[in-house]
Amino acid sequence: MSQGHDHDGMDPGSMSDGGMHMSPSDMMMHTSFYWGKDAIILFSGWPNGSLGMYILAFFCVFLLAAAIEIFSVSPTAKTGTDNPRAGALIQTCVYAVRVCFAYMVMLAVMSFNLGIFIAAVAGHTVGFFLVKVRALAIASQIETAPKV
Numbered sequence: 001m002s003q004g005h006d007h008d009g010m011d012p013g014s015m016s017d018g019g020m021h022m023s024p025s026d027m028m029m030h031t032s033f034y035w036g037k038d039a040i041i042l043f044s045g046w047p048n049g050s051l052g053m054y055i056l057a058f059f060c061v062f063l064l065a066a067a068i069e070i071f072s073v074s075p076t077a078k079t080g081t082d083n084p085r086a087g088a089l090i091q092t093c094v095y096a097v098r099v100c101f102a103y104m105v106m107l108a109v110m111s112f113n114l115g116i117f118i119a120a121v122a123g124h125t126v127g128f129f130l131v132k133v134r135a136l137a138i139a140s141q142i143e144t145a146p147k148v
Helices: 051-071 084-109 114-144
Strands: none
Touching: 051 084, 051 114, 084 114
16 A cells, blocks of 8 residues: 555645635635734625624624623522522523523634634623622622611
8 A cells, every 4th residue: 555645636736725716706714813804704704894894793792702701690590489490491591692602702713803802802801890890789789788
């Protein structure tokens, strides 16, 4: 048996573009961070090189990332409720939505667009901040509540 690599008649010229035949209308898939509005984020053809659609994609990723942090602190089911299965089902649904959002943000960041990466990090940061502000506000209300 030969240890060589036989490409079964593959045209060497087809390898000049990495084996991908791209028309001028196709966008290049990046494998390192880059800056620019010419990106493919989550769906083929979106934002399609349009600055307005790129800004929309930026804000969508930002909001998804913030929602992940907000959904990460869903209230726990209380014991002794009438229907513990309903509480568990609601928590499971919130968890499923959070995981879906997390995978969508991950896939958006895998576009390697630096603006989208910044939107994801900023969204997670703002979401974390909002969660902590709310938690501290609740804790201070409990501490300042009059003891009966």
